[in-house]
Amino acid sequence: MRTMDRAAGVGRSRTISDVLADLDRPALGRLLYDDVADLYPLCRSLTGAGLRETLRRLNRVLPLTLHEVPTGTEVFDWTIPREWNIRDAYVKNASGERVIDFHASNLHVVSYSTPVRRRMSLHELRPHLHTLPDRPDWVPYRASFFTETWGFCLSQRRLDELDEGEYEVCIDSTLEPGALTYGECVLPGASDDEVLISVHVCHPALANDNLSGVVVAAHLGRLLQPLVRRYTYRILFLPGSIGPITWLARNEAVVPRVRHGLVLVCLGDAGPLTYKKSRRGDATIDRAAAHVLRHAGAHEIQDFSPYGYGERQYCSPGFDLPVGRLSRTPHGRFPEYHTSADNLDFVQPRQLADSLAGCLEIFDVLERDRRYASQNPKGEPQLGKRGLYQEIGDDEMAMLWVLNLADERHSLLDVAERSGCAFGAIRRAAELLETHGLLKAVDGEAHG
């Protein structure tokens, strides 16, 4: 694979820690934001051309394999639906003006609307119109994937302006056999054990939910690609619910190799980072994410619940994978959620970059976590004669903690948690002690 060749060449020994040390957050933020802005106008849905075009454009950031799963394919309890495509949609008034226009915003059409071309009175049309009376300037986002219907979304203010009388209603859509498309990128690591990153990519012009997650995931892949990796990273760009179910159904052999995973969503708003634990609640990803967020300042840790995004499927009882979810403000807790106000003003470059950095810090823990055996376990080794007091200064406590817990049972994450020191300080102490022959890494899993 071309990607790996590049990694094997130039960047052989670079690690996530190095990337974090060098990270130019403002520049990264601009890159991420520009990609969100580029993808924003596309009309994504569960299936169809808008989803495909999104994945095609992400290919510029990260080489993706596109999978096409034909309509009618059974995936566990579900069936791949017909493919939905739309060219145009509008409501014209008696003067022929488009009072609702799909080309102004793809939110104006209920996703998966069946085709319509009729004249009708406002009275007849009204049951097909969706507004947010409490937010009169905002257009809601609506979809009806599994029940055949059609509809338009518009602001309450626009609806109030419409007079009774006849309208020309057109939804130039098709709902036909086709395929469900998803994108996948696998970055092989030293081990076949995998870190899964999963984002939903089925929402139309909504910036935070989830172009933020989509773009952060793609650039995570881009940054991980040239590095030396302990784990294999698998990044999935999928439509919601049926997407993860489809991937799971087609990859049951891969599932046992998933050792850690993150669902990424709503990563561009101004809220603090929020981690939702896996169903297990004490998986290494849960501990690593909680540790990183705790040392990063304001944050929130949530217990698992069986509602949300891909984690519903990855954490279903037949899989129970160690997959958590990282977001900023969780869905449903910001008023802009699923409305036209989740737009390019609502997400900010700095926030996107910080979210990505948070992911890298979590992965850095996963990559670097090890168990060690002290080579001088009886009493403390004499650090002074090795010049180790001066060498790390304030980090002496980190060094003493690592030595004290280097008993083959405690991993560096255990040491970080027990000591209250940041994982990075613990890791650096361990590396220094290893250099001096005072520690030896233990083979096998860091975490049981």
Place this chain on the structure above:
Amino acid sequence: MRTMDRAAGVGRSRTISDVLADLDRPALGRLLYDDVADLYPLCRSLTGAGLRETLRRLNRVLPLTLHEVPTGTEVFDWTIPREWNIRDAYVKNASGERVIDFHASNLHVVSYSTPVRRRMSLHELRPHLHTLPDRPDWVPYRASFFTETWGFCLSQRRLDELDEGEYEVCIDSTLEPGALTYGECVLPGASDDEVLISVHVCHPALANDNLSGVVVAAHLGRLLQPLVRRYTYRILFLPGSIGPITWLARNEAVVPRVRHGLVLVCLGDAGPLTYKKSRRGDATIDRAAAHVLRHAGAHEIQDFSPYGYGERQYCSPGFDLPVGRLSRTPHGRFPEYHTSADNLDFVQPRQLADSLAGCLEIFDVLERDRRYASQNPKGEPQLGKRGLYQEIGDDEMAMLWVLNLADERHSLLDVAERSGCAFGAIRRAAELLETHGLLKAVDGEAHG
């Protein structure tokens, strides 16, 4: 057994849930209160006619087997004492007026007083008189079961009115070989495993302690009798301390079948429901009771301590049964405790009915707790195509939790605890999902 025939006939498929759904609490409260009032004047003690008459009257509510254990029988470390009976007792002044009169209140005589018929000065009498100086209008309750003595209880105000001079003192009691009596009702269930309900029935005219518990237990039996039951219910009406010891000594073969148990006491006062955990502290009864009380509003959960009522014996180290205690205000924490103020004003119909309903809700958890296996454990099943989103509305979360934890390991009580949903909502979700073939109950114990 006649009772079971009735159950087998009319109410074959009714369950505790149905009873709770239909419960007319005001009417039930009146029934309970009337029975408390009916039993109030009887002079109960550890043994004797008052106790027998109480059990005989309870027979109208619930068919009881009366056991008579002869004086002198050894029960573990204890010996059944002589039987105490009393016909009359008084102190007459020089004018022949009864200044203390057993017929006015049976509290006036120290329970188990030996017979007396003498004339004596107030000075001589005084050591045999018990009052509550801090509560000058109340008469204390006193007993001396295992030390031979006699005495009278009266209000401080009455004592202050007595002049020096001679009194005629009469206690027309007998303390003779006889029997200790207790009542028992067994309601067989689908399983031989038992739920034990135990109340002390040895106190004279005290309403809350424990006619409230006695009457709630009897009516629990009445309501359970016609139902389909998973468990066998055993309801015991016993004198305190030696009563449970006697039952345990005579039923060692039954003990291993006791899977859950509740001691009922002080259930008529205005305090919040209070549950005292079993010695084990994490028995299913402990978790079920805590769950029910938590969802019922104001309540208190207490850790086990080796003081109190029957739980002292059921939780002794040689048995260590999963038996907790349900009360409203615990004994000793209301000033009326063991005084004449624990009277028919102190207990109220509504409180009695709510206590009984609390018991039923706890038993409903025990009856309905199950472990399930999801029939679509890989990813979520598609609820929409089964119309399940509409059908339960707000209860969608309960449904998702049940599906997510339907892994044969989690019981519905586990699901209720983890989700924060009420057990009832979890149970209804499970039943609905089972109807649709999405769940299958797992054989065996709900709780390990």
Place this chain on the structure above:
Amino acid sequence: MRTMDRAAGVGRSRTISDVLADLDRPALGRLLYDDVADLYPLCRSLTGAGLRETLRRLNRVLPLTLHEVPTGTEVFDWTIPREWNIRDAYVKNASGERVIDFHASNLHVVSYSTPVRRRMSLHELRPHLHTLPDRPDWVPYRASFFTETWGFCLSQRRLDELDEGEYEVCIDSTLEPGALTYGECVLPGASDDEVLISVHVCHPALANDNLSGVVVAAHLGRLLQPLVRRYTYRILFLPGSIGPITWLARNEAVVPRVRHGLVLVCLGDAGPLTYKKSRRGDATIDRAAAHVLRHAGAHEIQDFSPYGYGERQYCSPGFDLPVGRLSRTPHGRFPEYHTSADNLDFVQPRQLADSLAGCLEIFDVLERDRRYASQNPKGEPQLGKRGLYQEIGDDEMAMLWVLNLADERHSLLDVAERSGCAFGAIRRAAELLETHGLLKAVDGEAHG
């Protein structure tokens, strides 16, 4: 051993409980304080005559075995250093006056200073002078055990008085092959299992750090000596860091017998007793110390950290001994720490005596902790017929708790912790019940 003969003779049946009951704290405090004062002027260091003289004087309190470990001996990762001795040291001004004088306070010389005899300017001398600018009247304590250098410590005020000009600088010390000395006292008990008491004895004229610990340890030994003991007590007087390492290296066969241990330090100041847990965190010593301190009033419990005194070595991963640390204000948390202000005013007789009493109470728990089997485990035994209600009055709850948990699994410390009663009350209840044949002690370890 003479000590044991005495114990076997006069005090055969006295226990720690008896000592505690009789303890004359004011008298004990005076004894302890006088010994601190006696040892205060000696110039102790890691090795040398001052350390030996200190141990020789402690011999008056407790018979000690002195071990001499030759310079150059390898002890794990360390090597016994050369022995340091000093006769005199001063800085004389142009007038021949001693402006810094070792004989005024041994803190004035940096411990382990190499010999010097030169004239030099203040400018040249200055890099060798150490002060505390923020505490201008105090002299700091400094040592340089493993890096060859020399220096003087003085108050900032004295330094400010020195004029430029020439000074005569003399440190009449030797740094030559010799030995590291430590003292040890073993008091055999019924069992070979040991309680380890360890104090560092290498600091010069500092009263709290650690003459307080040294003197408390010696008098603990004195008081334990004549008693009947369950455990063997081993009391170690060692130089810091290399002392415990040396002992461990020479006693690997003893290590597995160490069942409990306490490092004693800073026990004379006015702060509350503070216990720092062992690395295990849940060792019996951790639970016993926490229990005793909790019932003693103001106190602090600290989690283990790999910094501090001997616990660093005893709790190194190759040993992981159940050794905690008892102090009053921990080192570094009082400003007098490692300065001339840690003097004979800073420690007080009462505080020394209370610290010693705290140790005895902890050892009393270790000595008396047992598991019991109730001889009447089914139901409660009838206490009344044995007169046990009257006999212990308010301690009835302690008795009920002991009986309830006398199931061979719970130790008395478990009972004390669960009941909230003080260990002493629980122990007395158990002894009373045992006397009445209601309990039988279980062989084997109290704690698993």
